[in-house]
Amino acid sequence: MSRQIVIPFGPQHPVLPEPIHLDLVMEDERVVEALPSIGYVHRGLEKLVEKREYKDFVYIAERICGICSFIHGMTYCHAVEGVMDLPVPPRALYLRTVWSELSRLHSHLLWLGLLADSMGFESLFMQAWRLREHVLDDLEATTGNRVIQGVCKVGGVRHDVDDRKLHEILDGLDEIRPQLDDLVNVFVRDNSVRHRLGGLGVLTEQQAWELGAVGPVLRASGVANDIRQTGYAAYDELDFHPVVETAGDCYARTVVRAKELFTSIDLIRQAVETIPEGPVEMKVTGNPKGEFYARSEQPRGEVVHYVKANGTKNLVRFRVRTPTFTNIPPLLEAMKGIELADVPVVVLSIDPCIGCAER
Amino acid sequence: MAYMKRSPWIIHYDGSSCNGCDIEVLACLTPLYDVERFGIINTGNPKHADIFVVTGSVNEQNRQVIRNIYDQMPEPKVVAALGICACSGGVFRECYNVEGGMDQVIPVDVYIPGCPVRPEQIIDGVVRALGVLEEKRARMAAGENAEVTA
Numbered sequence: 012m013s014r015q016i017v018i019p020f021g022p023q024h025p026v027l028p029e030p031i032h033l034d035l036v037m038e039d040e041r042v043v044e045a046l047p048s049i050g051y052v053h054r055g056l057e058k059l060v061e062k063r064e065y066k067d068f069v070y071i072a073e074r075i076c077g078i079c080s081f082i083h084g085m086t087y088c089h090a091v092e093g094v095m096d097l098p099v100p101p102r103a104l105y106l107r108t109v110w111s112e113l114s115r116l117h118s119h120l121l122w123l124g125l126l127a128d129s130m131g132f133e134s135l136f137m138q139a140w141r142l143r144e145h146v147l148d149d150l151e152a153t154t155g156n157r158v159i160q161g162v163c164k165v166g167g168v169r170h171d172v173d174d175r176k177l178h179e180i181l182d183g184l185d186e187i188r189p190q191l192d193d194l195v196n197v198f199v200r201d202n203s204v205r206h207r208l209g210g211l212g213v214l215t216e217q218q219a220w221e222l223g224a225v226g227p228v229l230r231a232s233g234v235a236n237d238i239r240q241t242g243y244a245a246y247d248e249l250d251f252h253p254v255v256e257t258a259g260d261c262y263a264r265t266v267v268r269a270k271e272l273f274t275s276i277d278l279i280r281q282a283v284e285t286i287p288e289g290p291v292e293m294k295v296t297g298n299p300k301g302e303f304y305a306r307s308e309q310p311r312g313e314v315v316h317y318v319k320a321n322g323t324k325n326l327v328r329f330r331v332r333t334p335t336f337t338n339i340p341p342l343l344e345a346m347k348g349i350e351l352a353d354v355p356v357v358v359l360s361i362d363p364c365i366g367c368a369e370r
Numbered sequence: 371m372a373y374m375k376r377s378p379w380i381i382h383y384d385g386s387s388c389n390g391c392d393i394e395v396l397a398c399l400t401p402l403y404d405v406e407r408f409g410i411i412n413t414g415n416p417k418h419a420d421i422f423v424v425t426g427s428v429n430e431q432n433r434q435v436i437r438n439i440y441d442q443m444p445e446p447k448v449v450a451a452l453g454i455c456a457c458s459g460g461v462f463r464e465c466y467n468v469e470g471g472m473d474q475v476i477p478v479d480v481y482i483p484g485c486p487v488r489p490e491q492i493i494d495g496v497v498r499a500l501g502v503l504e505e506k507r508a509r510m511a512a513g514e515n516a517e518v519t520a
């Protein structure tokens with residue numbers, strides 16, 4: 012038996028946009044075990060609820076993570092609205108759905124690009140990010156911001172988007188559709204991509220479930236679990252099916268996310284075509300009292316926001332459980348037995364978002 | 371050989387940011403903004419870098435990492451603090467695990483505020499950093515210490 016050595020990976024590493032540290036216990040080229048240490052990006056923002064009023068806290072919630080910022084803001088609002096039992100106007104819920112799906116589009120394109128980069132497929136990275144800019148333009152045109160939108164608030168959304176603009180989004184998505192098809196085709200069919208990803212970092216259905224995987228990681232292992240099916244925002248009125256793959260390897264995770272691009276476009280179309288007229292916000296008075304769990308499907312999986320309020324303008328407790336955090340144990344399992352050169356790809360295959368995970 | 375004035379190599383580190391600024395840094399490298407056409411390259415090796423682009427704020431655990439990257443960079447070098455987190459702690463400055471802006475650990479030359487910073491602002495900041503880099507280089511050529519700022 013060969014000697015074991017430990018190789019540190021991170022916190023500053025070229026493939027990682029964000030810092031996480033892994034100690035890789037190696038035997039020759041194979042990873043025997045990966046030991047994570049986190050805490051480089053911890054801010055402690057949950058405790059900030061004691062200093063910010065519950066309505067103002069939305070802007071902190073949006074900054075839990077810059078990639079899936081809108082859905083964090085929305086889930087926080089759902090949680091507070093749940094405590095206060097507010098009847099949020101349906102048009103606001105539809106707009107939230109449209110923005111959620113645009114966020115998913117931009118996040119998945121971002122991830123596809125980063126994955127390509129981790130494989131050394133630089134031009135594919137550039138193509139994915141070029142298409143992503145179209146989605147960011149839509150977000151900017153409807154919310155005013157590219158990355159952190161700041162458009163959700165307790166009781167609705169900050170401003171309406173007229174129907175003409177909403178249909179322009181659809182036209183824009185139609186326009187980039189052929190390019191998206193081309194892009195996805197490379198990820199799904201290209202020989203070298205399949206060669207790099209197939210059979211790599213496998214999680215069986217049982218492992219994924221038992222270790223608490225969520226989102227595309229879970230769905231790529233054959234479990235049809237998508238929190239959007241619980242019907243928050245306007246999802247209960249829209250028709251979609253979770254994308255499921257069964258192989259549980261990096262390739263399956265890629266295929267799930269690639270196909271979800273089209274689910275998202277379809278959901279945006281349905282939402283725009285059926286969006287009801289009406290106000291987009293309601294007056295919120297008084298303070299929340301009670302507790303509530305709100306769950307949403309982030310691009311990376313299920314996110315849970317828990318709030319507890321005691322009738323004052325500051326919440327007593329706010330807690331977030333983010334998808335990357337729960338996806339780390341499955342990642343460590345998937346890393347066992349892979350080769351050192353594949354570590355970046357496998358780490359990226361869970362779409363790690365450390366800003367979220369550590370808050 | 372003439373000194374390269376316009377094509378700095380950049381190293382990026384995320385202190386404790388929310389990601390928002392980091393993905394905008396990456397967006398600068400991709401086709402719409404494409405700073406690589408000017409020869410600006412994002413490197414992972416501190417010893418290759420001229421400009422240290424740092425996002426997020428300082429905490430006990432990353433203080434040493436930031437210091438290490440900074441110390442490994444060869445002179446002349448410029449630090450650009452990107453986003454209000456890196457400038458002052460930003461929206462998180464009252465959090466218990468946030469000690470403040472990057473200037474708590476390393477000397478910051480260029481502050482680029484914004485939450486998140488837009489790619490145009492990032493490019494503008496890098497251009498400003500180039501000016502500082504040139505000044506430092508001139509000071510070094512004159513035999514002075516690059517880090518002494520007037």
Ligand code: SF4
Nearest residue numbers: 387390453455485486
């Ligand atoms: S400045 Fe704003 S967008 Fe940038 S890392 Fe900080 S919180 Fe995020």
